[in-house]
Amino acid sequence: MTSTPAAASREYALIANGTAIAMTEFPAPGKPPLVLLHGIGSRGSSWWPVVDALAGDFHLYQLDLRGHGASGKPEHGYAVEVFADDLQSVLEALELEQPAIMGHSLGGLVTLYWASQHPAAASALVLEDPPLHTLPEILPAFDGWIQLASLTPEQAAAWYHQEYPHWTLDDCQRRAEAITGTALGVFADLRAASAQALELGDTDRTPILAGVQSPALLLRGNPEFGGMATLDDAARFQEFLPHGEVVEITKAGHGLHRDATERFLEIVVPFLQRHTV
Incomplete structure (x- = not known):
């Protein structure tokens, strides 16, 4: 069962490109900022399985992408590039410098599109099973x-x-x-x-990787259980980012942070600690 995080939080909304973006912040003064982006058809609370484990080491910002959760829902305007523009607007509004960004599925694609347009603006990128090919x-x-x-x-x-x-x-x-x-x-x-x-x-979405300069970790799920990032995705990822890291979690499919929480944290937390200040 996914329970409500014990970590203290506050909720508010920011305006990005004319659309309200709902935010749940888990303050940790003095800790490095970590922004969490969920997948399609989900919402920020999908990160609850890992929030308490992360909240001691990172100042968390859990947002609902436009069209999801408590955020604004315009009729159209849901290109990945628009989500990435929203992310930049949110980061500017929060005045976050060198945040780490962690995105699941669609959130991982949004993270990559944003990072390709803002090279080295993030301290680290964690990409959880994003589909890098259509x-x-x-x-x-x-x-x-x-x-x-x-x-x-x-x-x-x-x-x-x-x-x-x-x-x-x-x-x-x-x-x-x-x-x-x-x-x-x-x-x-x-x-x-x-x-x-x-x-x-x-x-093939992997050419966007050419613009990424931040340290990046790609997590793959097992395709037998629904994992979406393919072996070809992983190979192309390392072709564009020779110093990027790729890890496959074999006992889970697409929802790694939910279905293999302990293993997910064993991989992600040390990676983030190495690259955040």
Whole structure:
């Protein structure tokens, strides 16, 4: 069960590109800043499994991406580049210098796009199973997410409980509230972008790595359990970033910080401690 973090926090909103971005801050004066970006159809609280373990060493900023959670939900405008612009606006508003950025899935892509436009602006980057290539199977995945997001929270929770019987009822409810609370435009816009990339054969996102100068860690999940970052992604990552680190967590799929929390922290915390001040 994912419980509410014990660490003290405060909630507020910032305006980024005309859209309210909801923020939960876990203050730790004197500790290095760490910004947490969640995946598609999720929200900032998806990081709760690791918040208390991180809050002692880092000043955490857990935000809801536009279209998600308590953030603003414009009808459209959900390109990865827009999310990255939002991140820059948030960092400027918070006056954060050399923060570490940790992104899961879509949040990892946003982190990379931002880092490619702001070389060396981050002390460290942690990329949790981001899809660095657009694969054909992503289109039916988007269709499934749209169907889920169109349900009531109760209907979605029942679906999660049926599909993932090892999840607690509370976790099913939290996941259902997150996806049904996501603007449908998020899925529609990103699906359209993926369909266009597939049609044009422009499916390789790894060239954005060429602009990244910050120390970076790529975490891969096991594809047999739903991991999305491929072996080719890892190879291209190290081709562009020879000093980047790649670790595969074999006992979990896409949600590494949730499904393999202890192993995730064993890898991530030392990496961040080496590169943050």
